[in-house]
Amino acid sequence: xxxxxxxxxxxxxxxxxxxxxxxxxxxxxxxxxxxxxxxxxxxxxxxxxxxxxxxxxxxxxxxxxxxxxxxxxxxxxxxxxxxxxxxxxxxxxxxxxxxxxxxxxxxxxxxxxxxxxxxxxxxxxxxxxxxxxxxxxxxxxxxxxxxxxxxxxxxxxxxxxxxxxxxxxxxxxxxxxxxxxxxxxxxxxxxxxxxxxxxxxxxxxxxxxxxxxxxxxxxxxxxxxxxxxxxxxxxxxxxxxxxxxxxxxxxxxxxxxxxxxxxxxxxxxxxxxxxxxxxxxxxxxxxxxxxxxxxxxxxxxxxxxxxxxxxxxxxxxxxxxxxxxxxxxxxxxxxxxxxxxxxxxxxxxxxxxxxxxxxxxxxxxxxxxxxxxxxxxxxxxxxxxxxxxxxxxxxxxxx
Numbered sequence: 073x074x075x076x077x078x079x080x081x082x083x084x085x086x087x088x089x090x091x092x093x094x095x096x097x098x099x100x101x102x103x104x105x106x107x108x109x110x111x112x113x114x115x116x117x118x119x120x121x122x123x124x125x126x127x128x129x130x131x132x133x134x135x136x137x138x139x140x141x142x143x144x145x146x147x148x149x150x151x152x153x154x155x156x157x158x159x160x161x162x163x164x165x166x167x168x169x170x171x172x173x174x175x176x177x178x179x180x181x182x183x184x185x186x187x188x189x190x191x192x193x194x195x196x197x198x199x200x201x202x203x204x205x206x207x208x209x210x211x212x213x214x215x216x217x218x219x220x221x222x223x224x225x226x227x228x229x230x231x232x233x234x235x236x237x238x239x240x241x242x243x244x245x246x247x248x249x250x251x252x253x254x255x256x257x258x259x260x261x262x263x264x265x266x267x268x269x270x271x272x273x274x275x276x277x278x279x280x281x282x283x284x285x286x287x288x289x290x291x292x293x294x295x296x297x298x299x300x301x302x303x304x305x306x307x308x309x310x311x312x313x314x315x316x317x318x319x320x321x322x323x324x325x326x327x328x329x330x331x332x333x334x335x336x337x338x339x340x341x342x343x344x345x346x347x348x349x350x351x352x353x354x355x356x357x358x359x360x361x362x363x364x365x366x367x368x369x370x371x372x373x374x375x376x377x378x379x380x381x382x383x384x385x386x387x388x389x390x391x392x393x394x395x396x397x398x399x400x401x402x403x404x405x406x407x408x409x410x411x412x413x414x415x416x417x418x419x420x421x422x423x424x425x426x427x428x429x430x431x432x433x434x435x436x437x438x439x440x441x442x443x444x445x446x447x448x449x450x451x452x453x454x455x456x457x458x459x460x461x462x463x464x465x466x467x468x469x470x471x
Contacts, residue, residue, distance in 0.1 A: 138391065138411055138412050138413060139412070139413060139416060140412070140433060140435070140440050140453075141409050141410050141411075141412060141431065141433060141440060141442045141451060141453055142409040142451065142453070143408070143409040143442060143444075143450050143451030143452050143453040144450050144451070144452055144453070145452070145453065145454065146166065146167050146441070146443060146452040146453060146454035147167065147452070148167045148168055149167070150166070150167050150443065150452070151165070151167075152165070152166040152167060152423075152428070152430070152441070152443055152454075153165050153166070153222070154166060154430070154441070154464040154465060154466060155174075155186060155193055155219070155464075155465050156171075156458055156459075156462040156463065156464055156465065157183070157184060157185060157186040157195075157462065157463055157465050157469075157471045158183045158184065158458075158461045158462035158463055159180075159183040159184075159459075159460075159461040159462060160173065160183075160459055160461075160462055161173075161174045161177055161184050161186070161195060161219070161226075161462075162174055162462070163222070163224070164456065164458060164464060166441045166443075166454050166456045166464075167454055167456075169456055169457060171458075171459075172224060173224075174219055174223075174224060174225065174226055175224060175225045175226070176217065176225045176226035176227065176228075177195060177217055177226050178215075180197040180198070182197065182198035182199070183197070183198055183461060183462075184196065184197055184198070184217075185197075185198060185469070185470045185471060186219075186465050186469050186470065186471050187235050187236075187237070187468070187469040187470040188237065188421075188467070188468035188469050189218070189235065189236075189237045189238070189244045189267075190218075190237065190238060190241070190242050190243055190244055190267050191220060191221055191242065191267075191424070192218055192219050192220040192221050192223065192267065193218070193219045193221075193465070193469075194216055194217070194218055194219075194229065194235040194244055195216070195217040195218070195219055195226055196214060196216050196217075196232070196234075196235050196470075197214045197215065199211035199212070199214060208254055208255050208256055208297070208298050208299020208300075209252055209253070209254060209255070209299075210233055210249035210250065210251060210252060210253045210254075210255050210258070210260075211233065211251065212251040213231040213232050213233050213248045213249075213251075214231060214232070214233070215228060215230075215231055216228075216229040216230055216231065216232045216235055216244075216246060217229060218244070218267045218269075220267070221424060221425065227267075227268070227269070228269060229244065229246065229265055229267070229269050230246050230263070230265060230269060231246075231248065232246035232247055232248050233247060233248050233249055233260075234246075234247040234248075234283055234284070235247075235470075236283075236284040236285060236286055236287065237286050237287060237327070237468075238264055238287045238327075239287040239288055239289055239327040240264065240272065240287070242266055242267050243264055243265060243266055243267065243272055244264070244265055244267065245262055245263070245264050245265075245284050245287055245292075246262065246263050246265060247260050247261070247262045247278070247283055247284055248260060248261055248262075248263075249261075254299070255281070255283075255297040255298050255299055256280075256281045256296070256297050256298075256299045256300045257280065257281065258280060258281075258297075259277050259278055259279065259280045260277075260278045260282075260283060260297070261275050261276065261277055261278065262275070262276045262278055262284055262292075263275045263276070264287075276310050278294065278308075279294065279308060279313075279315070281296060281297050281300055282294040282295065282296060282297055282306065282308070283295055283296075283297050283298075285305065285325065286325045286326075286327070287327065288307075288325070288326075288327050288328070288330070288347050289327060289328050289347040289348045290307050290316065290317075290347040291307045291308055291309045291310065291316060292307070292308045292309075292310055293305060293306075293307055293308075293325060293330070294306045294307075294308050302320075303320075303321065304318060304319075304320065305318060305319040305320075305321070305322055306318040306319075319332055321333075323342060323363055323364070323365060323366040323377070324365070324366030324367055324368055324375060324377075325368075326368040326372065327347075328346065328347050328348055328372055329344055329345065329346055329347060329368055329372055329399075330344070330345050330347065331343065331344045331345075331366050331368070331375055332345075333362065333363050336362065339356065339357065339359075339360075340357045340360075340361060340362045340363070341354050341355060341356050341357065342354070342355040342357065342363050342366070342375070342377065342397070343355075344375065344399055353399050353400075353402055354402065355375070355377075355397045355399075355402045355404060356402065356404075357379060357404070358404070360380070360383050361379045361380050361381070362379065362380050363377045363378065363379050364378050364379075364380075364392075365377070365378050366378070367420060367421045367422055367467055367468065368422075369422045369427065369429075370422055370424050370427070371427075372399070373398065373399055373400065374396050374397065374398060374399065374422075374446065375396070375397045375399060376394060376395070376396050376397075376407075376420060376421075376422065376429050377394070377395050377396070377397065377404075378392055378393075378394055378418060378420070379392065379393060379394075379395050380392055380414075381393040381411050382411075388414075389414040390413070390414055391411050391412065391413055391414055392411070392412060392413075392414055392418070393406060393407065393410045393411040393412070394406075394407040394410040394418070394420060394429070394431060395407060396429065396446060405446075407429065407444050407451065408444075408448075408449060408450060408451055409442070409450065409451035409453070410431060410442065410444075410451065412433065416433060417433070417434065418431055418432070418433055419431065419432055419466050419467050419471075420432075420466055420467055421466045421467030421468055426445075427445065427446070428443050428444065428445050429443070429444045429445075429446075430442065430443050430444075430466045431444075431466060432464055432466050434463075435455070437457070438455050438456060438457045439455070439456050439457070439458065439463075439464055440453060440454070440455055441453070441454050441455075441456055441464065441466070442454075
């Protein structure tokens with residue numbers, strides 16, 4: 073039986089969450105903690121709620137507890153292709169089920185997690201159970217690899233405990249600790265590399281107790297290391313070694329923007345900070361809605377959010393849905409057909425080359441994948457399958 077670890081108040085779970093092996097990894101999805109057995113993303117599971125009703129166009133009252141997203145069938149010639157994480161990373165054509173293995177990744181007993189970086193994906197092996205020494209103890213660094221978008225082959229980057237996206241084009245950050253170091257009490261080291269594996273600067277010594285979550289236009293966004301009592305996000309300038317603005321939690325991060333939700337008063341709002349000095353934005357959420365995770369579009373104009381859609385007895389969340397905000401105006405639009413029961417995990421993200429929002433839900437023995445373009449009045453959905461111990465990746469990860 074796996075443990076359930078609560079991330080209370082972590083709308084944007086730190087990137088080290090899924091890197092930790094030997095305990096259950098979990099994701100906070102719309103206020104409900106969904107257990108993930110072992111170090112991997114959850115596989116398909118039984119949908120125990122009632123079948124979905126018609127799509128939730130606009131912002132009117134959604135169905136009670138739908139188990140799936142609802143829309144038109146995804147055409148077979150749609151060409152939607154997703155990368156698979158896990159034991160056998162590969163490319164999956166969603167509509168047809170065709171798969172193409174990714175070469176250059178040595179077989180690992182615990183498989184690979186994937187993290188969105190630099191026009192592709194970083195692949196980092198999950199540490200084996202034999203090297204694990206606790207929930208705040210660093211495993212030995214493992215080989216990290218890079219897979220470019222649509223590439224059939226991975227290349228070696230270096231060795232690390234964690235990988236984080238860089239703000240520099242075509243680059244990644246690798247973070248390492250000495251094996252078995254107590255991470256909250258230890259200063260890790262970080263190195264920025266090109267995706268070819270070449271060093272782009274000196275090796276940095278990070279502040280004690282912090283890991284890189286994302287490099288941004290405002291400096292490195294650090295997050296407290298595994299095992300720290302409270303999760304904190306802090307900007308840090310590696311040149312001056314000075315700390316900047318801090319945040320108790322985040323919803324979404326990109327090199328140029330961050331989004332967070334302060335404590336709600338009469339209503340909830342999502343705040344967006346432009347890290348290049350542009351105007352900030354405030355997105356008002358309707359009614360009693362709250363936002364729990366998000367994803368910026370590749371061009372930075374849109375922010376997809378998972379928001380509460382129905383509140384049940386005792387103030388409990390009964391259902392959630394996806395919505396997309398236009399950052400220039402703050403206008404929020406519900407994504408039709410995405411309302412789903414609160415206890416069902418949904419992952420989502422933007423396709424880098426098409427501007428499509430893609431979401432997925434685990435079913436009993438398959439995955440439901442949905443595709444939506446801004447302006448569409450309908451969702452397109454498909455049921456697809458992946459080999460055992462693999463899973464489709466639709467968001468920035470890690471998965």
